[in-house]
Amino acid sequence: MAAPVTAPGKRAAGRRRRLTEHLTAYGFLCGALVIFGLFAWYPVVRNVILSFQEVNFVRGSSWVGLDNFTYIFDDPLFATAWKNSAVFTLYALLLGFGVPFVAAVLINEFRHARAYFRILVYLPVMLPPVVVALMWRWFYQPEGGLINEILGAAHLPTSDWTNSSSTALISLVIASTWANMGTATLIYLAALQTIPGELYESAELDGASIWRRLWHVTIPQTRFVILMLLLLQIVGTMQVFTEPFVMTGGGPEDSTVTVMLLVYRYAFVYNNFGAASAMSLLLLIFLAVFSAAYLRVTRSRQI
């Protein structure tokens, strides 16, 4: 036993030790690999497969070529759903993008009540979205609802809100912005606090007015965060489901049918999982493009 270990023996022992280390590492990883395999990687592949299949729980699934896509393209609601999701996203960008930015810039200027503003604006984020949707459904009631009551008290025109096909979509966007603007506001606020004060001072020496300072210092200095939140919001709002499902059920006159609501209907109302998969594959491709852009932006910021 005391004999000196020969070189090949040493190498073999080293290899064995490396092997044990790899095995230990994979032991640590195995839970994640199984879970990701079953619930993240496999579903991506399966979504593509399902789009070309007719799903039947009894007889098993069969290949149907492009039938699912023909089916969804022929559905008059297909265009409506994409249009509604796009308009929802557009409104959500105008409101959910502008309002938090203005709020953050204002709060950042105040020397008082900052903690109050921060807590207040983030409080709705803690409410479950279902509660927010049910609550706004009640607030929007044309007769005796809170919103029309406030507008009436301020002598402003009232509206039918979710009960009219022309205002239903914007009503959902307002409720959703109310509930979610806290996150964006606080992220902007954190970004504003990283702007070096010297930039404002030197802009001032150059004779820049407050609006020019906002345009030439504040906005360029926060452009990464602005871009990041823009992409995040597009990805988030294109998937909107809870608000239309709870508040309007897609109505009135299909004015709030969104892409995810249609996916849900295909699968869980009409039991057509092939069509639902085809629809979500299109959504998936759309979202992947924006998510990839988002990841690029956040990565480039780190370096």
Next chain:
Amino acid sequence: MRTLVRPAVLRTTRGRLVYWSLLVVVLLLFTIAFIIPLYWMVTGGMKSSPEVARNPPTYIPEEWHPGNYSDAWDQLELARYFGNTVLLIGGAWLLGLAVQLPAAYALSKLRPRFGNVILGLMLITLMVPATALLIPTYLTVTDVPIFGTNLINSPAAVWLPAAANAFNIYVLKNFFDQIPDELLDAARIDGAGAFTTMWRITLPLSRPIIAVVSILSVTALWRDFLWPLVVLPDPAKQPITVYLQRIADSTSLNMLIAGMVLASIPLVVIFLIFQRHILAGLTAGSLKG
């Protein structure tokens, strides 16, 4: 700290006037926008059934019925649905950590062969939001491959997919990367195995990041609606959010509102207690990623 407005301006009379009037206006707007809806909810839950439906509405309840809240708690069986929610979120949180902590540790410190490939494949899933994979994931849950089980109506239908969270693994791995290898090597030399090194050395050092990951996971689970809606069709298994939506049209309005307020209280209270940490975690998570 220097901001947009010149400090000297705030010392002039006109500057002060503008500052204070703007502050008052914004305070009023924020209070109207965020306090009044909450006030309307809490008082709405205390109105009698005819009063809550009255037009024009009453700003202050004519008769106070605080008993509505205990009635709603009993009649709507909220205790059971809160229990379901805690079971779903608690289980998903624990399983998530049990899967993500060792995986992040292995990728950061044990660095097995193909570790970077695995991390890359995990990060790719960040480009595909879970909502867009609703249908294939749902069908997978109805008949899990290899195991051949149907998880519909089982809490595992919520626990397992939630554990596949690449963002958490990424954040944890980045944090573990900052811990010097020498510290772990020292433990190794003292005879600690890989698991002991992780459990005794790495995890205690990682409490802040584990807290951030936990807050993000619990909030995301609490806000999720579509997934529990489709995988838990059995009313007795549903979390409180899905349940409230289901009974919304068949319950009297004041009871429903009381239920909604009660369902919102736990997270709002947690937020008010831990708001410093939550807000710090939120901005750290998004800016440093």
